[in-house]
Amino acid sequence: MIQIIPSIAIRHGQVVKMRKGDISSEKAYDENPLDLAKRFEDHGIEIVHLVDLDGAERGSPKSYHILEAIAGHTDLKIDFTGGICSDGDIGKAFEYGADYITASSIAITNPDLFASWIVSYGREKITLGADVTDVKSNTMSFRGWQKTSEIHLFDHIEYFYERGLKYAKCTDISHDGVLEGPVFSFYQEIIDKFPELKVLASGGVRGVEDIKKLNEMGVYSVIFGKAYYEGILKLKDLEQFLVKKN
Numbered sequence: 386m387i388q389i390i391p392s393i394a395i396r397h398g399q400v401v402k403m404r405k406g407d408i409s410s411e412k413a414y415d416e417n418p419l420d421l422a423k424r425f426e427d428h429g430i431e432i433v434h435l436v437d438l439d440g441a442e443r444g445s446p447k448s449y450h451i452l453e454a455i456a457g458h459t460d461l462k463i464d465f466t467g468g469i470c471s472d473g474d475i476g477k478a479f480e481y482g483a484d485y486i487t488a489s490s491i492a493i494t495n496p497d498l499f500a501s502w503i504v505s506y507g508r509e510k511i512t513l514g515a516d517v518t519d520v521k522s523n524t525m526s527f528r529g530w531q532k533t534s535e536i537h538l539f540d541h542i543e544y545f546y547e548r549g550l551k552y553a554k555c556t557d558i559s560h561d562g563v564l565e566g567p568v569f570s571f572y573q574e575i576i577d578k579f580p581e582l583k584v585l586a587s588g589g590v591r592g593v594e595d596i597k598k599l600n601e602m603g604v605y606s607v608i609f610g611k612a613y614y615e616g617i618l619k620l621k622d623l624e625q626f627l628v629k630k631n
Contacts (some may be wrong), residue, residue, distance in 0.1 A: 387599060388606035389626045390464070390585070391425050391613060393418055393455075394436040395448045401438065402611045404562040406530035414614050422455045428620040429627040430461070434487070434554075434587075434608050437467025441529035444468050444490065449481045456482020466514060466554075467529075470494075475506065487554050489514030490527040492545065493534050500548045512552040512585065513545055519559040520571045530558055539578060552583045554608065560589035562611045567595055569602065576603055593622045600626070 394401055396411070400418055404410040422433055435455065440446035446468045456463055465483035469475060470491045478486050492499040492513055502511050515538055516530065517523050523538040542553055555575060557568050567589040575584055583605035590596065590609040599607050612618035 386626060387596060387604055388432065389430060389596070389623050390432045390434050390606050390608045391430060392434040392436060392587070392608050392610035393421060394438055394610065395451055396438040398448075398451070400614075402562050402614055406526065406558045406561060408531075410562070416614075418451050419454045419458055422459050422461055425620070426459045426461050429624065430620075431627075432462045432464060432484075432606075434464045434466065435483075437465070438529060440468025441466070441490070442468075442531060444470055444528065446474055446478065449477060452478065452483060453481040464512065466512075472502075472505075475502065485510050485512060485552075487512040487514045489516060489525075490532075492541070493525060493527050493536060496544060500545055503545065503549045503551075508549050508551040511550075512554050513542070513550055514554050514556075515542055516554075516556040516558055516587075520557050520568050526558055538575075542575070542579060542582070546579050546582060550582065552585065552605075553579075554585040554587055556587040558588065561587070563589060564591050564612060564615070564617065565589055566591050567599065569598060572599065572604055573602055590618070592618050593625075596623075596626060 399413045400416040401411050401413050437446050437448040462484040464485045465478045466487035469486050469488045516526050517538050518526050525534040525536045572586050585606040586599050586604045587608040596607050
């Protein structure tokens with residue numbers, strides 16, 4: 386059964402969402418991050434994806450206090466991401482309560498360092514953030530999606546896959562926050578090319594039917610955000626998927 390992971394994206398302490406990574410489209414929601422996390426937990430969700438947008442853009446995490454609050458007041462497992470670029474950043478993330486980290490920019494700018502983390506921290510703790518501008522080019526975006534690289538997605542994943550990578554969070558940015566549905570062929574191609582990789586699909590989820598299709602394809606986890614914040618996807622709708630997963 387596919388793993389259900391809500392995203393809590395933070396900028397300046399507020400829960401926000403954007404369309405296609407465009408800062409000018411950013412919308413803040415009247416949600417306290419800790420109250421939101423508690424609500425997810427109360428409905429049987431076990432993991433949240435906590436995105437430090439300030440950290441992603443600045444290249445150093447800024448929202449450790451929110452991470453600490455959620456870790457201290459819930460039993461949720463937390464996948465923390467946003468600006469993690471050093472062993473010190475990872476150490477602090479784990480110290481403040483993260484169970485896993487996802488990193489993307491450092492994997493592009495210093496792939497050897499990221500590869501070393503898979504070994505030193507363990508492949509269960511490290512997820513590659515591999516986000517593409519669109520599925521036509523499959524070129525990478527990083528630093529809070531404000532910069533682009535000519536590295537091709539499959540070349541990028543393969544480099545780390547050969548070095549023990551187990552988890553990759555892949556976002557088609559052109560579909561993120563637009564509620565038009567995921568590009569299913571994008572995830573199918575990743576799964577076909579890297580059969581042992583646990584793929585976390587992010588971007589475009591509209592509702593239960595999208596999640597069912599991703600589940601049938603063999604996607605390991607789905608990360609959702611805007612569909613919930615806009616009231617389209619209800620937590621009750623997700624109950625059928627909320628079973629413990631190893």
